[in-house]
Amino acid sequence: MSDTYLTLKDSAEAQLTEKRSRFLAFALHVDDETQAKEVAAQYKKKFYDARHVCYAYVLGNPQNQTTRAQDDGEPSGTAGRPILGQIISRQLTYTMVVVVRYFGGVKLGTGPLGVAYKTVAGEALDVAEKQTCILRASFRITAPWADADVAMRFVREAGAEITARDYTATHTVMTVSVRLDDEEALRQRLSQILTLQFPKE
Numbered sequence: 001m002s003d004t005y006l007t008l009k010d011s012a013e014a015q016l017t018e019k020r021s022r023f024l025a026f027a028l029h030v031d032d033e034t035q036a037k038e039v040a041a042q043y044k045k046k047f048y049d050a051r052h053v054c055y056a057y058v059l060g061n062p063q064n065q066t067t068r069a070q071d072d073g074e075p076s077g078t079a080g081r082p083i084l085g086q087i088i089s090r091q092l093t094y095t096m097v098v099v100v101r102y103f104g105g106v107k108l109g110t111g112p113l114g115v116a117y118k119t120v121a122g123e124a125l126d127v128a129e130k131q132t133c134i135l136r137a138s139f140r141i142t143a144p145w146a147d148a149d150v151a152m153r154f155v156r157e158a159g160a161e162i163t164a165r166d167y168t169a170t171h172t173v174m175t176v177s178v179r180l181d182d183e184e185a186l187r188q189r190l191s192q193i194l195t196l197q198f199p200k201e
Contacts, residue, residue: 020104
């Protein structure tokens with residue numbers, strides 16, 4: 001299991017003209033479905049005079065992804081699916097591509113139409129700057145004051161960090177952030193401190 005994923009750092013654009021139809025592609029980072037739906041609505045409003053505003057997005061980490069493709073009136077499978085395929089083939093997530101089509105008066109046919117959406121979406125994704133992000137796990141530990149220094153040393157040695165610290169009359173309560181792939185090993189090592197507890201979030 002990998003605890004990294006690839007996403008877009010910045011948005012990017014591309015355009016294509018095919019038999020007088022103009023295709024404008026916009027690739028961007030989105031955090032969740034709510035934002036993706038808001039982005040779709042914004043582009044629909046901005047390009048109100050376009051014949052079609054199609055899109056696709058991929059969300060979530062590689063082990064648990066949500067995908068969506070929208071043809072917006074184009075023949076089924078000719079717009080949203082080719083756009084989605086371009087995002088997936090580049091192994092991107094938290095990524096959305098919107099393609100606006102201004103119809104030029106000449107019908108393209110389903111084959112060339114799908115190729116046009118695929119091509120312009122791919123071009124926008126290719127010029128977008130990308131970044132690799134790390135999936136992290138967060139959990140709390142409670143240790144008596146006398147054992148807190150040892151716990152903190154274990155956390156540091158695992159390359160993890162303490163993101164919050166609270167104190168009671170007898171204990172230190174810490175929130176630990178660690179790479180997902182390293183979580184189990186760190187929990188096991190911390191368990192060697194017999195007085196340490198893992199309170200539920």
